[in-house]
Amino acid sequence: MSVDQRGSFAGRLTAARDRSFVGRDAEQALFLDALDDRPGSSPVQYLHGPGGIGKSALLRRFAQEARRAGRPVVEVDGRTVAPTPEAFAAAAEEAVVESGAVLLVDTFEQCQGLEGWLWEQFLPRLPIGAVVVIAGRIPPDARWVSDPGWAGLLNVVALRNLVPGEALAFLSARGVPDTLHEALLGFTGGSPLALALAAAVAVDASRHGSADTVLDWAPSADVVATLLPQLIGDPPSEAHRKALEICAHAHVTSESLLRALLGERAPELFTWLRAQPYVETTTLGLFPHDVVRESLVSDLRWRDPEGFAAFHKELHQHLFEQVRAAPTTQLLQATGALLYLYRTDGHMARFHGWQDTGQVYDGPCLPADEARVVELVGQAEGPESADLARYWLDAQPEAFRVYRSARTDGIIACSAWLRLTDERGCDVDPVVAAAWTHMRGHGPLRAGEHLAVARFTVHPEHYQRPSPPTTLTQWRAMGEIFRADHLAWHFIVMRDDGFWNDHLTHFDMWPTADAPVVGSHPYRLFGHDWRAQPVISWLAAKTDVMLTGVDGRDAGEAPRAAEVSVLSxxxxxxxxxxxxxxxxxxxxxxxxxxxxxxxxxxxxxxxxxxxxxxxxxxxxxxxxxxxxxxxxxxxxxxxxxxxxxxxxxxxxxxxxxxxxxxxxxxxxxxxxxxxxxGTPLPDPPPAGQDGVRPTHQG
Known part of the structure; x- marks a missing residue:
């Protein structure tokens, strides 16, 4: 095959890369400032980030800019140079002798052992006017960052995933249909390597597959197999791999979580996880970049479905016990972590936003907050509902929670979890009256039992639509259900506009026949009989649906509550x-x-x-x-x-x-x-030879 008449393949490669390169404006500006020797610029740039983050692509961009500026460019690749001072110095020799040279070092983690020599002996030899960019997965040793000698010369940049706007531009430049953008962004999280691989597969599918195939796009096992080694390298042991899989499956990973699942190696494994370039640290623990998370989970689920199911159930059991034991101040965190395990069931992620919940925080409704609660309910639901909120604030002030903006500390939303053991309030609140009427049709409240009503889910700015406060109110409700003793029924109250019907019925919360009216607004109650289907069996059924993707119930079919006798x-x-x-x-x-x-x-x-x-x-x-x-x-x-x-x-x-x-x-x-x-009975002891359970004599 002959080369293109207008030049070489290299020229065509460069042109194609130029067309597909997006983002990194801040990093490019820093490099150009150094290239022009502008005041305050740093002649040595150190870029670090996980595999697939786009370090090599950015270095290629820098090489183009340097050559356009007439600078000699020296490129050293840690994958191809021997990790010795002699080999590195030989590969980079031109940068020492050429005036104004630009030295670009890629994949420096392959020769990380040269770091001390590089900073102390090699880089000081470079002439004034040289520009250096070093790229690797591992950040520089803190002693060089804190060294006053390097303070005015060195700039360290942690490369992140492309932001959503840049990622969309990347996909459009690759010819990915708009209908696939959301699915690809959800999987890749903006990782350039993952975007490139997913885009290639998606474009091919859109050319050769049906419309349904395109709309149902998911990363193939081949895409995941290509990505994982680039993203995570080779974990040192099976225990390290297991720790990574826990980190991928859990919302956040703490040392105590690793200890519960992996035993006494937890401190060592937590320290190792924390040092990985694709793992982020928060106040709650560790979590991996989105594409690492999704790739690890997808890979384990594909290659070992039975092992994945067993691992999921073990983690699920631990997190459920955490919800049951958590103090009130940690209930939302524990519940959100448990519900996160259901994020791939096709419904949960649409109505729960784990990444945005940091915008608000919840707390008890104090006496000084009550006027604001009544005001919020009035704004969203009208004066009649505001009067009912005042009634229940007087009757059950402990039932109310307020949600404050993390930015302003002002109360922007509220909710109530009414715990009812008698029919007090039925003559005042038609919503509560409807809850009692529905429950009585399925059996009386027995001694020691109660029913609960999730009332006044109010966030006026996004009233009863997905938002950070709405997510927290749902977590609060589910947490109360998971830890409740002797809960007979619960009801979630929503404006009767149909928006939540599919989501709530998917989770076996079924609409009542009547729609009580408060003011001019009809409301729908979505209820569940926890005597007919206790929490343990309900969670087990939801887990099976999530793991298999198969719901054994016909669409729209409610649980057969009549099959369960409710006895006094x-x-x-x-x-x-x-x-x-x-x-x-x-x-x-x-x-x-x-x-x-x-x-x-x-x-x-x-x-x-x-x-x-x-x-x-x-x-x-x-x-x-x-x-x-x-x-x-x-x-x-x-x-x-x-x-x-x-x-x-x-x-x-x-x-x-x-x-x-x-x-x-x-x-x-x-x-x-x-x-x-609703807890399961203990397993029986083994039977004796006569088939009767053994007894202790005496």
Whole structure:
């Protein structure tokens, strides 16, 4: 193949690179200032940043500008020069002898061991008028940055990803269709290398694929496999790789998170993560650049789906426990970290903005804040709602939270989480009245239970649309749900305009039939029966959907709440006694209302199995062996009469009856606790040779 008649391939390469180069205006200005020796300029520039950030492309741009200015250009590449003083000096010799030379050193991390020699011996030999640009993944040693001798000569620049406007210009220059811009930006985070690879794949797909293929663009395994080595290099060990995967999957990574998942190597691994050029440090912990995060998660999910699922569930369990244990001041942070695991489910990321929540912060509503809360509700919802906010501020001031601007410290939004155990307020607030009406249609509130209403979600500037305060109000609501004891129902109140319907129903929060009106505004309540589907099973179902991408429920289909019996405590105790008596009669057992209770439905669906697990749990309690033997002899083995059971146990009948009554009451207590909390029953101990759970004698 002949070269282009207008020049060489090099000329065409340069022209193509010129057309596709975008951004880096600040870095180019610093270089041009040094090239022109303007006052205050620094003749030595040190650029550092992770792989794929565009260091080499920027050096090529600098070389063009230097040559246009008539400067001799000396280029040294750390990948091709031996990491010795002699080899480096030979490669850069022209910069020492040529007046006004521009020395460009790329991939300096490959010869980082020469850093001391470079600063102390080589660079001081360069003549006045020389310009030096060094680019590498690792920032310079702090002693050179703080050295007063280099203070007026050295400028250190940390290269970042392209900002959204620059990234869009990059994609347009590569011919990427506008319809793909959002998907590519979401994956690449503005990384130039990732943008280039993704753009090439996307352009090819748009030329040869269907419209659906283009709109559903996602990075292929080949793109990820090409990117990862460039972005993260080669981690020193499998433990380091695992730490990276945790850092990619979690919202932020702390040393305590690594310790919980990886054990005692956590300090070493945290220190290593912190030193990586593609990892950022915040007050909450560490997080990787977007493209590193997405590539690591995508790669693990593709090459080891079972391992990814197990890892996800382990991390999920730890973060859920953190939510349950977090003090109120840390509830939003803990809840946001847990919900972040669902960011790829197709709904969560559209309505939750983790990156923007730093614009606001929440706090309790103090007496001095109440007038502002009433004012905000009035602005957004009208005077009638403002009167209701005043009513609930008087009744439950602790239910209200305020959201302050991090910039001005002023209150810009508010919300309330009303905790209700009786129907107080129904004659005043039609929204709360509608919540009680809906709940009564699905079973009464049992002793110890409560319902909750997320009321007055108000941010006038972006009323009930995605915004940082709205994200925090959602996190607050979910955090309260995750840590609540004996929550029967909750309701989220939204203006009845349909905007939130798909999002909330995706998460099994279903609209009520009625739309109560306050002032001139109708509202829709979205509710969930936590007795029919407790938090643990709900999270497990959402996790399965996120991991598999398959929702087993038909579109628009609400949970079959009618399949779960909601029993009062007396009804529950009676059902337990009847079920134990029918333990050896499956047909009778199947008709017991306990078979459709939450504790049975969400612990395998077998009433016999749930009863046997509760009976087995007695052996771990003080005095439980006696109760356990009485139950096993009477109901599991099936003594013909209670007198016969007492004789088999060698007990006086009155003593046997006392043990049996205590045992039945204790089983009912255990099952009731799990019925209300929704927590799973403990696993049973292994059975003995006769198939009966072992007991302790004595």
């Amino acid at each position: 405590r007396p009804e529950f105790d009676t059902a337990v006694r009847d079920a134990l008596r029918a333990l050896r009669r499956p047909n009778v057992l199947a008709d017991n209302p306990l078979a459709r209770s939450s504790v049975v439905v969400h612990n395998g669906g077998s009433l016999r199995g749930v009863l046997e697990r509760a009976v087995a749990a007695l052996t771990g309690e003080r005095g439980g062996d006696k109760r356990h033997r009485a139950l096993v002899t009477t109901y599991v083995k099936g003594a013909p009469t209670q007198e016969a059971a007492a004789e088999r146990l060698g007990l006086p009948f009155s003593t046997y009856r006392r043990h049996l009554t205590s045992a039945v009451d204790r089983v009912a207590d255990l099952l009731w606790q799990h019925e209300l909390s």
